[in-house]
Amino acid sequence: MKITILSGKGGTGKTTVSNNLAVLVKESFLIDCDVEEPNSHIFMAPEITEEEEIRTGYPVVDEDKCIHCRKCADFCHYNAIIAGAAATMPLKDLCHDCGGCQLVCPAGAISYEKKGIGTIFSGTSRFGSRFLYGQLYTGELSGVKIINRLNEKMSHSDLVLVDSPPGTSCSTVAALEGSDYAVIVTEPTPFGVSDMKMVVEMLKEMNIPFSVVVNKAGLGDNEVYEYCSEENLTITGEIPFERIVAEAYASGKLAVEISEEHKSLYRNLWLNIQKEAERSHES
Amino acid sequence: MNIAFCSTGCDLNSSVDERFGRTTNFLIYKTETGETTCIENRARTAKGGAGALAVQQLVDNNVSVIIAPEVGPQAMDALKKFNITAYNQQGASTVKEALDLWKEEKLSLIEEPGNKGLHKA
Numbered sequence: 456m457k458i459t460i461l462s463g464k465g466g467t468g469k470t471t472v473s474n475n476l477a478v479l480v481k482e483s484f485l486i487d488c489d490v491e492e493p494n495s496h497i498f499m500a501p502e503i504t505e506e507e508e509i510r511t512g513y514p515v516v517d518e519d520k521c522i523h524c525r526k527c528a529d530f531c532h533y534n535a536i537i538a539g540a541a542a543t544m545p546l547k548d549l550c551h552d553c554g555g556c557q558l559v560c561p562a563g564a565i566s567y568e569k570k571g572i573g574t575i576f577s578g579t580s581r582f583g584s585r586f587l588y589g590q591l592y593t594g595e596l597s598g599v600k601i602i603n604r605l606n607e608k609m610s611h612s613d614l615v616l617v618d619s620p621p622g623t624s625c626s627t628v629a630a631l632e633g634s635d636y637a638v639i640v641t642e643p644t645p646f647g648v649s650d651m652k653m654v655v656e657m658l659k660e661m662n663i664p665f666s667v668v669v670n671k672a673g674l675g676d677n678e679v680y681e682y683c684s685e686e687n688l689t690i691t692g693e694i695p696f697e698r699i700v701a702e703a704y705a706s707g708k709l710a711v712e713i714s715e716e717h718k719s720l721y722r723n724l725w726l727n728i729q730k731e732a733e734r735s736h737e738s
Numbered sequence: 739m740n741i742a743f744c745s746t747g748c749d750l751n752s753s754v755d756e757r758f759g760r761t762t763n764f765l766i767y768k769t770e771t772g773e774t775t776c777i778e779n780r781a782r783t784a785k786g787g788a789g790a791l792a793v794q795q796l797v798d799n800n801v802s803v804i805i806a807p808e809v810g811p812q813a814m815d816a817l818k819k820f821n822i823t824a825y826n827q828q829g830a831s832t833v834k835e836a837l838d839l840w841k842e843e844k845l846s847l848i849e850e851p852g853n854k855g856l857h858k859a
Contacts, residue, residue, distance in 0.1 A: 528794060534787030537816050539797035544819045546812050549787040596786065 457609065458732065459634040459663075461619040461627060463650025465492070468640045468670035468694070471704065473618040474498045475711045475721045476728075478582050480614065485580070486605055487588035487618045488630035490573060490598035495618050496588050497707050499580035507575045509589070509601045512567040513547035514556050520564035527556035527565060548596065573601045577608070585613075602629040622650070623657045631658075636732040637665035638691065643675035648682050655686065664735030666691040666728065691731055692724035739769045741803040741840065742796055743833045748776035750834040754827045758806040759788030759813060765833050766799055775799070789813030796822055805836050805845065808852030824848040 460473040470487075474495055477485035487495035514527070514536065521543050528538035535549035536556055545556075547570065557565040573591040580586040587608060589601040598620070606629070609615045619630040631637065637658055641651040651667075658665045667683055672693040683690055700710045700717070710717040744761035746753045755761035764777040777799060781791035789809070793816040796804055805827045809817065817824055825845040830836035839845050 534781070534784060534791040534794065537790055537794045537797060537820070539820050541821070542819055544816055546787070546790050546816070548812065549790060 456613075456636070456732070457611075457615045457617065457634045458728070459617040459619050459631050459637045460640060461631070461637060461654060462621050462640045463652070463654045464646060465621040467621075467642045467647060468668075469618055469621070470494055470498070471670060471694070471700075471710070472638065472640050472668055472724075473616050475709050475717075476725055477580070477584060477586075477616050478709060478711050479718065479721050480616070480725055481584070483614045483616050484585040484609065485587070485616050485618065486609060487586075488602045488605055488626070489618055489620045490589035490591040490601045490605075490626065491620060493588045493590055493618075495586070496576070498709055499582070499586045500707070501576070501578040501580045501586045501588075503576045503578040505577040507577075507604070508571045509573050509575060509604055510569040511550075511572045511600055512552040512554070512569055513550040514545040514565045515568050516543045516545055517564045517566070518542070520562045522562045522564070524561060526559045526561065530555050530559045548594070551597065552600075573598065575601060575604055575608070598626050599629045602626055603632070606630075606632055623653045628657070628661070631661060631663060634663050636728070636735065637663050638728060639665055639667045640670050641667060641679055642671045643669055643673075643677070643679045645676070645678060647675070648678045651679070652682070655688070664732070666731045668724065669693045671696040689731055691727040692720075694720065694724075739803070740799060740801045741767045741769065741805065741837070742777075742799070742801040743767070743805045743836055744807060744827065745776075745833050748774075750774065750832070750837065752833050754805075754807070754830055754833060754836055756807050758804075758809050759784075759792045761792070761806075764792075764795060764799070764801075766801060767833075767837060787812070790816060793817060793820065793822070796820075803840070805830075805840060806848065809848050811851035814848075814851040 460469050462469050487493045525538040528536045533549050535546050537544045572595045575589045577587045591598040620626040641647045666689040673696050742764045744755040745763045745765040746755050760782050766775045781788040789812050797820050804824045827836045
């Protein structure tokens with residue numbers, strides 16, 4: 456079972472929700488797929504036992520063989536090759552490693568070389584559970600390859616909680632791949648609602664059942680509740696905005712570590728999510 | 739020789755555009771005849787790699803000199819590779835002014851890429 460925790464925008468509380476649940480749900484396995492900005496490891500403080508560098512290919516042009524037909528540049532959708540009568544120049548940072556330029560080159564002048572784009576870290580969290588996260592190198596464009604590799608590292612028999620990248624980017628779609636259920640974390644503000652709508656559309660398009668968790672409840676307005684009721688979306692939980700939680704978070708501690716009340720809040724949330732996930736798969 | 743300007747319009751009285759990769763047009767001036775050609779910049783709406791696509795259009799139009807506000811690191815490398823010299827348009831408000839300053843050799847060369855666009859932090 457793979458449950459992905461996502462949000463319309465950053466800062467709504469994906470990490471809060473996924474990490475607190477990961478601590479409570481003993482048999483779970485947390486994966487931080489927000490490879491551009493991973494931060495679950497700050498709370499999980501894992502002992503890393505394995506590191507894997509993820510690499511991507513980029514084209515190299517053999518100028519002696521190149522006949523300057525410009526087919527490669529015409530083909531490349533990402534403008535990663537500039538071609539003129541005098542030279543053909545690949546720009547490796549723009550390349551998406553599709554291999555198309557190599558295929559269309561009639562002169563066999565293009566070969567692919569590899570470069571690292573990020574690292575995957577695996578280990579055990581300070582709570583004793585399995586934990587994995589990816590980190591995209593600064594300046595790299597796309598974390599999709601790293602997320603795909605993270606997906607390969609989980610098996611369907613695991614109970615996996617995924618901390619997804621925010622929004623509806625390629626990276627988010629990659630993190631959702633193979634999810635049985637999704638949880639949208641939102642906040643009760645106009646921005647929270649507006650950005651959440653796109654996520655709702657994406658999940659419907661991908662046919663992944665989901666429910667909503669309202670974080671920072673008590674702030675903002677009622678728009679999120681009105682929207683959920685209009686759209687018939689289930690709210691599986693509300694997490695109140697509390698200074699004590701924010702202070703703990705800022706020092707790398709989770710809400711479930713503060714008190715029994717906070718623990719039971721997340722325990723209830725988990726029960727609701729489980730119930731909804733089962734219900735959605737029965738219907 | 740063809741000189742390209744980053745231009746908001748399609749004639750010499752147009753204002754210079756404050757962007758390179760996402761400039762509205764490239765106005766190309768042929769030094770031999772004084773003719774101009776206006777190229778609508780395809781890179782303007784590119785999702786990524788605007789600088790690269792901008793250079794590709796300069797290459798396609800046999801441009802030897804580009805007058806621009808600044809040039810990103812990827813485009814800078816590409817301009818060098820294709821022997822296109824870049825000059826800074828600063829001080830000029832219209833393409834005509836920039837052209838006159840270039841003729842008087844008063845424009846400075848862009849030798850270092852600007853801090854915008856795709857670059858390794």
